Amino acid sequence: MNQNIRNIAIIAHVDHGKTTLVDKLLQAGGVYRANQQVEERAMDSMDLEREKGITIKAKNTAVRWKDKIINIVDTPGHADFGGEVERALRMVDGVLLLVDAYDGPQAQTRFVLRKALQHGLKVIIVINKIDRENANPQKMYDQVLELLLELNANEEQFDAPVVYGSGRDGYMKRKLTDENKDMTPLFDVILDHVPPPFARPNQPFHMLVSNIDWSDYVGRIAVGKILAGKVNLGDTIWVLRHHSEAKARAKITKIFEYAGLGTEDAITGVAGDIVGLSGFEDVDIGDTLAAEENAHRLPFTDIDPPTLEMQ
Ligand code: GDP
Numbered sequence: 001m002n003q004n005i006r007n008i009a010i011i012a013h014v015d016h017g018k019t020t021l022v023d024k025l026l027q028a029g030g031v032y033r034a035n036q037q038v039e040e041r042a043m044d045s046m047d048l049e050r051e052k053g054i055t056i057k058a059k060n061t062a063v064r065w066k067d068k069i070i071n072i073v074d075t076p077g078h079a080d081f082g083g084e085v086e087r088a089l090r091m092v093d094g095v096l097l098l099v100d101a102y103d104g105p106q107a108q109t110r111f112v113l114r115k116a117l118q119h120g121l122k123v124i125i126v127i128n129k130i131d132r133e134n135a136n137p138q139k140m141y142d143q144v145l146e147l148l149l150e151l152n153a154n155e156e157q158f159d160a161p162v163v164y165g166s167g168r169d170g171y172m173k174r175k176l177t178d179e180n181k182d183m184t185p186l187f188d189v190i191l192d193h194v195p196p197p198f199a200r201p202n203q204p205f206h207m208l209v210s211n212i213d214w215s216d217y218v219g220r221i222a223v224g225k226i227l228a229g230k231v232n233l234g235d236t237i238w239v240l241r242h243h244s245e246a247k248a249r250a251k252i253t254k255i256f257e258y259a260g261l262g263t264e265d266a267i268t269g270v271a272g273d274i275v276g277l278s279g280f281e282d283v284d285i286g287d288t289l290a291a292e293e294n295a296h297r298l299p300f301t302d303i304d305p306p307t308l309e310m311q
Contacts, residue, residue, distance in 0.1 A: 002201070002272035006194045007225065009073045009088055011113055012098035013106035017128045021098060021167035022061055022072060028170070028183040030064035031260030059213060059223070060274060062258035065187040071258055071274045075112055085112050087210040087285065091225040091274055094122035094194030097144065101127050101135035101164070104143045114151050122194050123153070123160040126186065130176070131166040137176060161189050197225065197272035204291035205229035205237060207277075212285055218254050218278040222289065229291060231255065231269045231277065242286035250289075253279035 012018040061072040075088045089095075095116045099105050105113075116123065125144050127137045141162055148158050163186050165172030172186040173179075200206075206228040213221040231237065233255055240247045256263035256276035269275040277289070 002199065002270060003196050004067060005069050005071065005197055005272050006094070006190060007071045007073065007092040007197050007272075007274060008094045008096060008190060008194055009075045009092045009116070010096045010098055011075060011109060011116060012096075013100070013103070013108045016098050016100040016103070016106075016109075017167045018098055021096075021126070021128065022063075024167050024170045024183055025063045025070075025072075025186070026061070026260055028065075029070075029187065031062075059211060060258045061261055062274075063260070065191065068191055069273075070187075070190060073274065085115055089116055089119050089121065090208070091210055092121065093197055094124060094190070096124050096126050096190075097160070098126045098128050099140055099144055100132075101130045101137040101140050102132045104140045105147050110147060110151070113147065117148075117151050117153050117157055120154075121157075123148070123157050124189055124193055125160050125162040126172070127162065127164045128167050130164050131169055137164050161193055163189055199226060199271035200228040201230070201271040203228040204293035205231045205235070205289070206291070206294060207231070207275075207289045209283060209285055209287045209289065212283070213256075213276050215278075220280060220283055221254075221256065221276040221278050222280060222283045222287070223274070223276045224289075225274045226269050226271050228271055230271060231275075231289075231291075233267050236292070238290045238292065239280060239283055240288040240290060242284065242288070248281065250280045250283070252277055 010018050010021070059074045063070050063072065073088045073091050076084050097109065097113060099109060125141065127140055129135060130137045145158070148160070163172045163174060164176050165186065170183060171181050172183050174185050205226070207224045207226050209222045209224050211223040213223050215221060231252060233252055235252050236249055237252065238247050239250050254277070255266040255269045257266045258274060263276060266275070269277070
């Protein structure tokens with residue numbers, strides 16, 4: 001297990017404040033992954049962008065808090081198309097259930113929450129926008145508990161910790177009567193409550209492609225959580241296509257980790273982390289990437305969804 005990583009998703013109805021909350025988390029925590037000099041890196045990436053005209057606007061986000069990296073996987077706020085929600089949830093171990101303190105839980109909250117509960121994910125309730133006039137955080141918290149009951153949350157999920165706050169004003173608190181003025185309580189609850197990713201560091205590399213990102217510079221980027229082993233720049237791996245028996249070799253030309261709203265280049269991707277890889281002639285969502293040693297295993301059954309396996 002990689003103790004320094006936490007993988008989460010945010011479940012929120014549109015307008016309940018997801019974007020604003022993530023911005024505040026990024027401001028409060030760090031955005032750089034490695035311990036390199038921040039200024040130097042900022043320069044690097046600016047030069048690189050000037051030279052190559054690259055913009056990699058990542059779907060996922062990562063924020064640093066103390067010595068931990070919290071990967072925040074994007075889940076669509078709209079209804080599910082083609083299993084997008086499912087794929088996102090397979091990469092994470094916990095969800096922030098973000099609910100507007102005035103509007104309460106809504107249809108889309110419910111849809112994604114149901115799936116998260118089925119996957120056995122940990123839940124953290126965030127009652128947001130408590131600064132709103134006529135906000136009723138206590139009542140909305142009760143409504144969330146009712147919803148959890150109705151959706152058959154297990155005992156542990158029903159015991160979800162709650163944080164109240166205002167993403168806009170940049171504070172979160174464990175109790176409504178607390179006077180806290182920053183985002184620390186939310187970070188602390190995430191680190192305490194969401195387990196490190198389930199993965200097998202000592203096995204050959206294995207990853208399920210959960211999403212595809214794109215950059216003009218490197219083309220298609222296969223995004224997913226590394227389920228086993230590690231991958232190094234320059235490694236030759238197998239791509240096992242999900243819709244056929246076909247497989248092809250690929251040489252990894254870039255490894256991206258998520259950092260803030262963008263990405264950082266890495267030399268190695270480690271078990272449990274969510275990374276982007278490039279170097280494929282062809283790769284698609286649902287494909288399996290595997291080291292030579294386990295290329296004979298057919299797509300993705302024996303290390304099937306980590307969260308389900310743990311139940
Ligand atoms: P998203 O659709 O969930 O990503 O929501 P946004 O972060 O874009 O926020 C939607 C609207 O709610 C924007 O007008 C925000 O300024 C506002 N908003 C976000 N967080 C808060 C908050 O904590 N308090 C109040 N009063 N408004 C907020």
